[in-house]
Amino acid sequence: MSIETRASICDWLAFSADSQRADLMDPNLTTTDLIEFLVQLRVYRPQPQSVLVTSVHSDHPTIDGPDGHNPGGNAIDFVDNLGAPEHLLADVQKCPNARGIGAGGSYQQYAAALGGYSPESKLFEDNNSDHIHVQVVGY
Numbered sequence: 001m002s003i004e005t006r007a008s009i010c011d012w013l014a015f016s017a018d019s020q021r022a023d024l025m026d027p028n029l030t031t032t033d034l035i036e037f038l039v040q041l042r043v044y045r046p047q048p049q050s051v052l053v054t055s056v057h058s059d060h061p062t063i064d065g066p067d068g069h070n071p072g073g074n075a076i077d078f079v080d081n082l083g084a085p086e087h088l089l090a091d092v093q094k095c096p097n098a099r100g101i102g103a104g105g106s107y108q109q110y111a112a113a114l115g116g117y118s119p120e121s122k123l124f125e126d127n128n129s130d131h132i133h134v135q136v137v138g139y
């Protein structure tokens with residue numbers, strides 16, 4: 001994954017903290033598989049700033065292991081920034097690199113219509129904070 005691709009993805013995303021862009025630009029902090037997931041998601045949601053990142057690696061509040069944000073660099077949290085949250089969750093499901101998709105807070109209301117919590121739907125029930133968690137390995 002080229003640094004140009006990382007920069008292009010960063011220009012497409014909206015960020016809630018400056019460290020998130022730096023994390024996504026650094027191959028030592030975020031994996032190629034994670035960037036590839038974001039490239040896949042952009043196909044379904046090409047509008048700039050339509051996805052608002054809420055946590056990447058350095059700003060993740062807990063150490064969640066090699067499959068997760070930190071130290072793994074294999075996960076990202078975000079919210080819809082376009083007024084179509086249920087569509088964002090469905091778009092994430094279509095991305096081959098999205099292995100585990102956590103529905104947090106208000107996103108939990110869409111899980112049943114999208115196949116419920118199962119390996120087939122790739123969805124699991126996350127915490128009560130409004131966000132979608134995506135991990136690109138494990139699950």
Ligand SMILES: [Zn+2]
Nearest residue numbers: 075076077133
């Ligand atoms: Zn997460």
